[in-house]
Amino acid sequence: MSAANDQQDIKREKILEASHQRFLHYGYSKTTMNEIAGDLSMSKALLYYYFPDKSELYMAVMRKLASDYLKHLQDKFGHFDDLRDAFLFQVNTHHDFIVNNYNFFDYFRLNEQNLPDTIWETVGHIRNAEIKLLANAIQSETEKGNIAPITNPIEVVEVFLDALHGIKVGGALPQKKLNFPHREDLEEIHNKRLLLIDIFVKGLR
Template sequence: MSKNVDLKRAKILEVAKRRFAHFGMAKTTMAEIAKDLSFSKALLYYYFPDKHNLYMAVMEHVINEMIDKVDIYAQTTDSVENALLFAVESRTATTRENYNLFEYSSSLFMKNPCEVGKNIGPYFNRVRDQYSRLLKIGVDNKEIRVDDLDETAELLLFCLMGMRSGILTKDLNDCLFPSPEEFEHIQSKQIKMVKIFLRGLSV
């Protein structure tokens, strides 16, 4: 793929992300995105055959940005706790900033879990691998002792995911995605969980 094509694709993803995040998936059309880009619809369809395909690419783009942001921060700290708390806070901030984008992914998952899992599933592995790298900061600094970094990172990630699910299932009518008001409550619980988890690993 040429550099020019890469730049055009990146521009499409950024513009589509703003539209999806502001208006949501249902109220956004490919024609509006093409107009924002000053592209013809034909050119937009050349890169992405339909809105669903574009949406999934935007989701991946946002997730990659979030993971990259945490990796950059991890290079500036020698504290495993600071690194993990930054990861939790960044995930919350990214989800809140792109609320309509992520909310649609939850409703899409309810309708077609296999299709969404196929596209978003690898995200879990990437976050687990990142948490493994963050835990290694603590191991290298002799803050914590970990026998298996990948397994421990996976356990921590399951704990954090389960915390969100546990809070949301108090209202069985809306158990997949938090309301804007619930983000702060969930994040505060996740922060406490990270601190408890690290205490259990401390040397």
Template structure:
């Protein structure tokens, strides 16, 4: 079963950087050190392999988001900020699972868009729920103003992350970190009590 895991990993990285059409079974096989026909002993088709990767990525993302809240922040502002920072750091490092997530959330492979999006959007929804809860706490604690509704604050926070996601694909580490810093400053001034 070790081979199958390796196929999954190499497939994930290639899909993330080259896209679905750009990744051929031959390229995956080369990386694993097999002939492409041997891949079919583990996966019945390229689509099935892709869906298996997607399933893993979706699960990992929810786990990642939840883990970003298990930090040492004292106030809710700090907790939110540290979670945000964890995202910035991962994106700035061009973590390939994040790249996979961003790429196929926006551009799922033609032919099985719905199967792909179902998995990714479900995990996205869970992640947003986690964010919203944290913001709700901050609002109750009086750290976030009542002038801005919970819904508005939450959407603005997602927007922050989506902006970073977009920039990830075409900026380098230091620029992303600078932008993250600036966006956070304005965001926090916009929601703080």
């Protein structure tokens, strides 16, 4: 039974990998269950034996990505020189994550409305984890006496994350005001975010 479950888990992993590749290269709507099954030389029906439906399969891949992403963050958090370093690591990690998985998120871009509820659970989970990490960093810096005490660190972090979120294409080219930035704009966005960090840390004074 234990071995059987091992086998099952291995197969689930294989399916997840194949799905990830398809979703990453072609996006959600342009990959079919037949294609994923074909990549694995298995029947489409078998996919439904391991995963209830297509969107749950997608969500499973997404949870795996999220898990890896958060693990990467958490590994490094806890020992930073200062608050700026913590913010910087967060922004850089996030940037790399988006760049590396850009096409995967076409599901967000295109479907926009009527997404499965589970997607927001995962998004919320990531966000909460990020908030916790950054709030801890602030707390830690406060205790070390490096920054002035803050009434509500969580609220500050929320504003920080929202502000980061807002920095997506603006400036001279507002016509590109899409919910999701174009790939070629990712670098400019990243640079603006670095500036935001400086302002947050130092303030305008």
